Each structure stands twice: as structure tokens, then as C-alpha cells.
Amino acid sequence: MAVASIQVSETPLVLYVLRRADDALILGHRLSEWCGHAPILEEDMALSNVALDLLGQARELYSYAADVEGKGNDEDKFAYLRDVRQYRNLLLLEQPNGDFARTMARQLFYSAFADLYWRAMMNSKDATLAAIAAKSEKESAYHLRHSSEWIVRLGDGTAESHARAQAAIDDLWAFTGEIFEVDAGERALIDAGIAVDPEALRPQWLKTISSVVGEATLVLPKNDWMQQGGRSGRHSEHLGHLLSELQSMQRTFPGVAW
């Protein structure tokens, strides 16, 4: 790999925006891996569409982080020239696609939160974040509906699809706690009315998840031990592999454009 990673001046706001941008990029990239591989053509298009929405959100967030940072970085540098320890996405979102049930369980856990999050973020005192939120909340409503319908279909489907959907929910559950994690820098942004307090969204998130999982004849795990690390750059082994593919062109041919 021929090009060095950038340095990021991680002020609380830059870090806050980068974390959400990384969430959108990494989940979008994972979904794009289904392109050409989904079980039916309609689903191939659906997953690519959702990936595209997330990529669009990531671009807006990265561009804003670049503006706030003011050090000459831009959306491409953030995406292509940070190494794995500089990425701040939720561990949930970098988990491999697995089977279709696993992709949909991951999507449900995230979309059920993102939908509430973006709606709440529309009231941010930060005008740019509020504007990005106003676009994103319209998209996340569709993402939530899509993943909810699939979880119900899989859970309340055949014995095989039920077992796989339950296994997906059991395995991914430990990654959901991180969604509600807040550090001191974020706490200050929440107090200033710029960021959203995720804890305030947890009851509604749990209600949505419980209702979908219940209708799917599945159960949520009782286990409440939660995995952490993504927000501070400590990732599972999967993210490095993802980035090596996502970044290979810019790392191999620095500055290449078409």
C-alpha cells in the first residue's frame, strides 16, 4: 500500500460527525456486497438502493466533518485514507453479511434506531446536521419497513428460515448496546442541543424491535452483556478486510480519478 493515512483533528464535533458518517459508509458498503448476489432481482435492487441512500448520507456527513475540521480533508480522504483504528463506526455495522437473515437482523437493529435518531436530529441547533437529518429520516423510514417485513417473513416462515433468523438475532444482539453509548465529548454536544441523546430513544427503539420480532414469532435474547469498541476505533477483525477492498484503488494508485 503506497499512500499514508491522513491525520484527523478530532474535536468533539468532528468526531461526532465522523462516527455517524462511518456508520453510514460501512453499512452501505456491506449492503453493496449483495449487489449481484441477492436471492431475487427485486432484493438485489432493494439492497443496492438502501446502500445508495447510506452512501449519500455518508458523503454529506463526511463533507460536513471536513468543513468543521477545516484542515483540507474531504469526503474522499476520510473514506479512503484512514486506517482501521481511525474508523469509528458501530461494530454491528461491520459484521459480515452472513446469510440473508443476518443481513436483515443487522439492518433492523440499525434502521429502527436510525429512523428515530434522524427524526430527533431534525431539531438540532446545528443547521447542517438538521438538514442532513431531514433528508435521512425520509430514507430510514423505508429502510426500517423493508427490514421489518423481511424479519417477519423469515421468522414466521419455514423451520429453516425461523432458525436462521433467531440465530442472527441472538448473535448480533450483543452489538446493539454500542448504539446507545455516549462519551464525554458527545455528552457536551447533547447538552448544547447539537447532538441527540440516544438513551432517550431507547424505549421506542426497543418497542419497535420487540413488536417486529414478536410478530416474527422470534424472541429477543435475555443476555445483556454488550460488546464495545467501535466508537474508539477498536474493531472486530472484519473491518480491516472490508477497508482493504473499499480503499484498494486509492491506496494503490494515490489520487486516481475518473
Added chain:
Amino acid sequence: MVIAVFDDTELRQRAWDVAATVADPEIPVLSIADLGVLREVAVKDGQVEVAITPTYSGCPAMNMITLEIELALEREGFRNAKVRTVLSPAWTTDWMSEDGRRKLRDYGIAPPQAAGSRRALFGVEQVTCPQCGSGDTEVLSEFGSTSCKALWRCKTCREPFDYFKCH
């Protein structure tokens, strides 16, 4: 040789008219004005600045639309026009003109319904078939050939059709 001199108001109107001719590359029967993507045209010291807003965050047509606006203005003598993207207020299908809705229907795409039903967790929309006008339709996929469309099917004429999602 006659050199026409326009003031900024006339220039603005001319520039708007030119920009408004740009078609959506994915739905060529609609102009960006029909869609509500064209938000504002300003003229300052003879320099044109056009503001557009994306339909969806990741809409790949935005780059194409930007380029097409610049080219259209260039062809009409507006040099170095700038196109910027604005996010707020967020685009909504409510901005689509009546004319735009009619053109969509004639083209075979069901126009967006009144907003509101999007919030229902499980789909409850009632969409009219743009081919035969039947209300007996069903959704095949919430995500269609572009970000802004869903794929539906008419149970009366049996034809599949695109539905422009409300947003």
C-alpha cells in the same frame, strides 16, 4: 451586430428558463423544474448561480444534472455558471408540479400519493395503475429501478409498473 443588454432580473429569468429545460436523466419526460429539484437561480455581477436539491441523499443523477445545467447555460452564453446543492428544506414529492404528475402518469409511472402513509411500519398505500386506471394493485418491491421508485403490479391488467414513492 446588436448586443443585447439585460439587467439582473431579466438575466435571472432567462437563466431560470434555460436551467428549467434540463430533464431528469432517469425520467426524461420530467424537467428538473417539474420535479422541484431546481430551487433557485440567482444572478450577481452577471454570474449565474443555480441551487438544486437532491431527491434522495445518494441519488446518482445529481452529478449528471449539475453537468447538464452547466452545459445548457454555457450553450446559451452564460459562462462559468455555478451549481450548488442545498439540503434544506429537504425535497419532498409535494413539490412536484401537477403538470409533472400528469407527464409521469402518461409515461407509465404512477405519480406519488399524498405524503403520510410512508410512516406506517407495514405498507398501506393504495396506488392506481398508470396503464389501465385500476385501483387493484400490489407492491412487488419497495425499491425499484431508481432510488425514487418502487415496483408495483396491477392485478387487473397484469402489467408491472413503477411507482414514484412519496417522500
